[in-house]
Amino acid sequence: xxxxxxxxxxxxxxxxxxxxxxxxxxxxxxxxxxxxxxxxxxxxxxxxxxxxxxxxxxxxxxxxxxxxxxxxxxxxxxxxxxxxxxxxxxxxxxxxxxxxxxxxxxxxxxxxxxxxxxxxxxxxxxxxxxxxxxxxxxxxxxxxxxxxxxxxxxxxxxxxxxxxxxxxxxxxxxxxxxxxxxxxxxxxxxxxxxxxxxxxxxxxxxxxxxxxxxxxxxxxxxxxxxxxxxxxxxxxxxxxxxxxxxxxxxxxxxxxxxxxxxxxxxxxxxxxxxxxxxxxxxxxxxxxxxxxxxxxxxxxxxxxxxxxxxxx
Numbered sequence: 001x002x003x004x005x006x007x008x009x010x011x012x013x014x015x016x017x018x019x020x021x022x023x024x025x026x027x028x029x030x031x032x033x034x035x036x037x038x039x040x041x042x043x044x045x046x047x048x049x050x051x052x053x054x055x056x057x058x059x060x061x062x063x064x065x066x067x068x069x070x071x072x073x074x075x076x077x078x079x080x081x082x083x084x085x086x087x088x089x090x091x092x093x094x095x096x097x098x099x100x101x102x103x104x105x106x107x108x109x110x111x112x113x114x115x116x117x118x119x120x121x122x123x124x125x126x127x128x129x130x131x132x133x134x135x136x137x138x139x140x141x142x143x144x145x146x147x148x149x150x151x152x153x154x155x156x157x158x159x160x161x162x163x164x165x166x167x168x169x170x171x172x173x174x175x176x177x178x179x180x181x182x183x184x185x186x187x188x189x190x191x192x193x194x195x196x197x198x199x200x201x202x203x204x205x206x207x208x209x210x211x212x213x214x215x216x217x218x219x220x221x222x223x224x225x226x227x228x229x230x231x232x233x234x235x236x237x238x239x240x241x242x243x244x245x246x247x248x249x250x251x252x253x254x255x256x257x258x259x260x261x262x263x264x265x266x267x268x269x270x271x272x273x274x275x276x277x278x279x280x281x282x283x284x285x286x287x288x289x290x291x292x293x294x295x296x297x298x299x300x301x302x303x304x305x306x307x308x309x310x311x312x
Contacts, residue, residue, distance in 0.1 A: 001065075002160060002191040003030035003053065008062035010052055022048040023059070024215040030191040032159070035182065037206030037223075038195040039297060045215040046195045050162050053193070054082060067159055080109060083153030084162040091149075094138035098129060098148055101137070102155060109156040123151045127181065143174035150181060161185055163194040167201050179205050203293045211297070213304045223293050230296040230303075236262045236288035237273065246280040 008026045011019040023045050030036045040046050051057035052064060055071030055078050064071055069078050093101065099120065106116035124130040127147045137145065146166060153161060163182070167175045182205060186192050196202050202209060203223050211219040211226075219226060238260045239246075247256055251272060254263040263269050277284060291299065 001029055002032050002067055003028065003193070004063070004065045005029075005049070005053065005059075006063040008049070008052060008059045008064060010048055010057060010059045012048075022215055023052070025062070025217075026212060026215060027217045028053075028193075028210045028220065030160075030193060032189045032191050033186050034207050035186050035192040035194065035205055037202035037209040038193055038212065039199070039202060039209055040212035041301065044212040046212055047164065048215075049212065050084075050086075050164065050193065050195065054079065054084065054162060080156070081158055082160045082162060083156070083158035084164075085146075085149045085153050085166050086162075086164045092137050092145055095136055097134050097136055098124060098151075099133045101148075101152065105152050105155050111156065119155060119157075123154060126184075127151055128177075142169050143171070143178075146170060146174070146178060147181075150178065154185060157188075159190060161190055161192045161194075163192065165196055165198075166194065167196065167198060175201065199294045199297060211300060213301060218304050219300060226300065227291055227293055227296045230291055230299045234262050235265050235270070236260055237277075237284060238286040238288075239277070240283040240285050243280050243282065246276055246282055249276050249280075 006027045008023050009021065010023040010026075012022050013019050026045060026049055028036065028038070028049065038046050038049065048057060052059050053066055053071060055066075055075030058072045066078055067081050071078050096104075102120045102123075103116055106119065111119065120133075121130070124133050127150070129144065129147060129151070132140070132144070137148065140148070146169075150163075150166065153163075161182070166182070167178055170178065179201065182192060182194065194202065194205065206223060208220065208222055209226060210217055219229070221229070240259070242256065242259055242261075250256070250261065251263075251269060253269065254261050254273060261273065263273055276282075
């Protein structure tokens with residue numbers, strides 16, 4: 001496991017104000033080659049979690065191990081092995097060229113001149129920016145700047161990529177292209193954490209998701225597991241009316257409410273229920289399909305909000 005955080009508690013501190021708890025027993029785990037999507041509302045603690053992971057903010061309590069290091073004690077050593085895009089296109093120097101910027105970044109990571117040249121040419125070629133390597137960044141589109149930000153993060157072959165909203169503002173084509181580059185990095189063994197409010201992006205690319213709510217990790221598993229968890233793996237069938245013949249023969253795992261039956265999303269059980277409906281001359285009027293990823297995520301947050309989780 002390249003990244004492991006368990007029971008992490010962290011506070012924001014401002015002069016003259018009482019500390020505010022930003023993380024409350026948060027946890028996350030990322031293996032090499034794995035892409036984890038970090039989800040949560042604004043203020044849920046996503047940015048804090050990333051800052052703790054990179055050693056930019058200290059945890060008060062909990063276990064934090066990133067690439068075998070304690071980030072709070074080894075921040076500089078850790079950052080040399082990590083790449084990050086935190087709304088990166090705003091941070092790019094507008095009057096520099098990609099070539100100048102990549103040389104500067106490569107030198108800061110201690111790469112040799114030869115390694116910088118080879119890595120620069122390879123990345124610019126892969127990302128389709130080789131023809132504009134001597135153009136000033138101020139002339140670039142947002143998509144080009146986003147790609148350049150990712151190139152900077154990949155320049156030193158990092159073991160961990162931390163990406164905050166890397167596709168925001170991009171069109172469908174540019175988003176698809178950027179996600180392919182992120183997948184390529186993961187295939188090389190890099191661990192990837194991607195935070196985004198674009199649920200479709202996370203669903204497309206993440207092997208696993210971690211949902212943060214009020215500073216606490218409330219779910220950590222695959223996107224498909226979230227759908228099963230929230231949807232309870234059920235499908236609902238609504239009939240014009242239910243007959244005694246039909247209801248009396250239903251398997252015990254099927255629940256009846258009004259003219260609707262809820263049953264496990266299982267091929268054999270579905271076949272039994274549809275067979276019964278046909279024999280009893282039942283008229284099917286509606287099928288509620290299993291919940292999709294977006295609705296599963298929103299339902300999870302709604303359920304957690306009703307729990308009234310309080311962070312003192």
